[in-house]
Amino acid sequence: MAGTLNRLTANEAKAAKGRQMLADGGGLYLQVSDKGAKSWLFRYRWKGKRPEIGLGSYPAVSLADARKRAEIARAALAEMPPKDPQVALKGAQGEGVVTFWAFVEEWSALNFPSMRSDRHKQEWLRSLKAYAEPLHDMPIDAISPEDVLNCLRPIWHDKRVTAQRVRGRIEKLLDAAKAKQLREGDNPARWRGHLDALLPNEKREVKHHAAIPFEDIPAFFERLRDRPLMSARVVEFVLLTGARVSEACKAKWSEFDLDNRVWKLSADRMKGGREHRVPLSDAAMAILKSLHDARISDYVFPGLKPKQAVARTTALKTLKEAGGHSYTVHGLRSAFRDWAGECTSFPRDVAEMALAHIVESKVERAYRRGDALEKRRALMQLWANYCTGNTSAQVVWLRG
Structure with missing residues (x-):
């Protein structure tokens, strides 16, 4: 690392183009990418290795x-003995410097209350803690493209989806930091026209959720009934209502109008962020009545501890044990949709609304003035009859 210091001039740094590494001396380098992005690196020897520290993006x-x-x-x-430069740089930051992780905490405190799902909030922080660790103690104005790449490269091939989410979250945070005038210049985590030139973007085969033939549903429902578990009742209820597992697991008695046989979910409980009413079939009401008579919790489906709902993972485990490894909640919902399309004369939009999907055509949008509750009630009763094998029950669907 010995040698002439201060070799670069400000004009040379500004004019540098094309992929190259310009030495200023004493371990300091200006790294220039093919696209012209520039960042400072410090290279040194430490315990038999040659690490490098990102000192920030230029300018x-x-x-x-x-x-x-x-x-x-x-x-x-x-110093004698030598000290770790990374520790020294962190200690020299001073109170006025905002680190990446300090900004993560500030941003999350401001934005997490508006996020719909606690699980999503936890996953946001968990991914940044695990995979953006090289950025944690860096001044937020010093993060360079190379620093972002140091986070992404180790997981880019084996955990591509996770890596893409982490990159997007870093980009969002750095955009917010720029808006607060905590940093300048281009966003080093930007994908299009930037990191897409540095990371391979092979197209991978899209893996769709395995479809479950609706013909298999009655036998599956019978296997569920043989299981004396709260998680089995959750899966039954999911199947009968078209709900998602997370919605069913956290269902509370206060959401139900049992007299009018309706389950009312508020917007913050729904994936689409819109209030949703679910009509309750005879079979769904039977499950609720059996649990209501012996209820010990505000939750319809309590876990081992009454003040906690049955865990989503427990319900999913029961689903696979009763159905097989290929069984998923998405597969159950697809089975309902296939059955409705092939075995009933209900319009497509009624089945889509039963699954809380947003309908998009002009005809479908007309239903948004209401939620077609009674039409969906008739459809869900037919579905419950099919699931339970109660083919003698008759439901008349009135057009119009």
Whole structure:
């Protein structure tokens, strides 16, 4: 690392183009990408290795500031015994510098209350804790494309979906930081016209959820009934109502109008963020009545601890045990949709609304003035009859 210092000039740094590495001396380099993005790196020897530290993107971090940061790193290495430059740089940041993780905490405190799902909030933080760790202690104005790549490369091939989500979350945070004037310049996590040139983007075969033949549903429902488990009642209820597992697991008695046989879910409980009413068939009402008479919790489907709902993972495990490894909630909902299309004369939009899907055609949009509750009630009763094998029950669907 010995040699001439301060080789670069401000004009040379500004004019640098094309993929190259410009040395300023003493371990400080200006890295230039094919697309012209620039960032500062400090290279050094430490415990038999040659690590490098990102000192920030250019021009957000000027040549003079990069030299100051490199000098702090060199001073740490010159001490006896030598100190880790990363620790020294972190300690020299000062109170006025906002680190990436400090901004994550600030941003999440402001934005998490508007997020729909607690599980989504936890997954957001968990992914950044696990995979954006190299950025945690960095000043948010010093993050460069190379720093982002250091987070993504280790998981890009084996955990592509996770890596893409992490990249998107980093980009969102850095956009917010720029809006608060905490950083300048292009977003180093931007994909189009930027990281897409540095990371392979092979098209992978899309894996669709396995469809469950609706002909198999009655036998599956019978196997569920043989299981004396709360999680089995959840899966039965999911099948009879077209609900998602998370919606059913967290259902509370206060959401039900048992006299009018309706389950009312508020917008914050729904994936689509819209209030939804679910008509209750005879079979769904029978499940609710059996649980209501012996209820011990505000939750319809309590877990081992009455104050907690049955776990979503427990319900999914029961689903696969009763149906097989290929059985998914999406598969159950698809089975209902296929059955409605092939075995009934109900319009497509009625079946879609039963699944809380948003309908898009002009004819379908007309239903948005209401929610076709009574039409859906007739459809769901027919479906319940099919699931339970109660083919003698008659439901008349009135047109109009």
